[in-house]
Amino acid sequence: MNGRQRLPGQRPLLRTLLVAAGWTVVALGGTFALDPFRNYQLALVAAYLCATAGLTVLVGATGQLSLGHAALMAVGGYGFALTTNALPFGGIPAFVLALLVGALASAVVGLLLGLAAARLSGPYLAGLTLAVVVALPAVASTWSTALHGDQGVQIPFEGVPDALRRVVALEQWQAMVAVVVTAAVVTGLTVLRGGRFGLRMLAVRDDEVAARLSGIPAGRVKVLAFTASSVAAGVGGGVLCFVAQAVSPGAYTVGFSLLLVVAVVIGGLGSILGAALGSVVIVLLPWLIGRLTSSLPADAAQRLDGNLAVLVFGLLLITVMAVAPHGLHGALVARRRRTSRRPTGDGPRPTEEPAPRKVLVPTEEQR
């Protein structure tokens, strides 16, 4: 046999890159069809997708539940903001460098958390990661000279590059940058999840002892997965800082961290497309609810503001879990399977004869 046999779920790298490039071009083209506010929402979806894609790979593929991904986004955001302010130059080189520093900072924090995560599981890991988010405002206050406490860090306004200023509005430019960065993150996670490392993660999730006996270093796999997921979240935080031109602990609350988990559960655990659907939901749903409540009397609208969204998210989560336990993406896949299995002809269905029972291992005679 010539060459190595491809592993299940592993696509050729070139094909993955071409598919990613194709979707990126479609998304970039789409920004021309959107108004500035929709482009702003697209940039938010892209930033959240970095975090939710990393989270869904972590939770879905390794079974490690992190409730602290908002904190990892914040680390990336602060890294991005502090680097941007420290650099003597601006433009795309400064953006790329600041994003790399933000990703590196979240990688370091993620590595430390991952080392602990390799020894913890279930509610213990969830508790640890939740504590990190809870501690975030205190960290920002303690090092207020650098992190500016609750006010956060602002970055200088960077408009559209001169070459594009005539054809691209600010929000569209931000959306385009967010789309390109997110495409790179999602492609990286897709490659990571496919092939050998992806199988190692799934094996560790399903049975850690059996995985170790099969030669899979379970601890190292968990640490690497947590670190990769943290980098994705950190890049998302950097993109969010680029879009909002500021980073502050108020943007990365426990509620937001839980919302990221809700997004990946609603979208479908382990599915990057599901993470994208979930990110769209967490951006659009509060906006839709805001539109609805704005038509109510001012007193009622004020009382419902913020609270109604939480209630609706809770109801949505319960409904999705009851109707589609594998999330929106799982429901789409199941529907596609049902459609493809449906008989197309009017003739009678072929009778299914039970296959002869096979013994455990065929003997030489049975072969």
Added chain:
Amino acid sequence: MSAQMTPVRTGGEPRSPRLSIHGLSVRFGGLSALDDVSLEVREGEVVGLIGPNGAGKTTLFNAVCGLVRPSAGTITVDGVPLPPDPTRLSARGVARTLQGLGLFRGLTVRENVLAGRLGAHDPGTDAQRQLDALDLAGHADRPVGDLPYPEQKKVALARALVAQPSLLLLDEPAGGLGSEDIAALGDLIRRTAATGCAVLLVEHHVDFVMSVCDRVVVLDFGRVIASGTPDEVAGDPAVDEAYLGIEVSR
């Protein structure tokens, strides 16, 4: 109807020991799970490890695999001590099946087998070869949980065998199988041993052990109480006493 199996007895030149355990003791707090256990499994030999529940059989496997830390004794494979790290066992040619299948429930049959060979240059080809050898190719892309229990047992065996081990540890491989499947399993074990692989198996199915093993070691309360050929062990009054709980006059 009981399965018809022909005992295989080894003969000829003595073969070199693949697994050597000397003076192995494992303690859990005040409880002695294994006490000064010594045994050897030679190249191409099938050794059965039997004993009542709680005798220490699985603990011995866990000690060999580095899942529990021995308090005393040495474990060597081909004369070299085994690393106390389960993930390095497959690199040393050691494979093990687990009592409770230990399959990766979210994966397909093929992926389960692949998982046992991920460190290889071309795991896909190796896995396909193993799937063909155990007649699993037809189920390769089905979720492993969809298969009947005997087929799942076969997948667990395939995952252990795909690494082409020189020492195979089987933890209750016949558990839950019917007579026909047990006979086929015995055939597979004998064929695996014929390639030079040393096989150590823990099993409660005494008839199966007696028919497939070259030697049998009996554990009770963490100590070796009998060792020898199946015929020798079957006639040992200490074994009857351990299994039946009756005192036999010596």
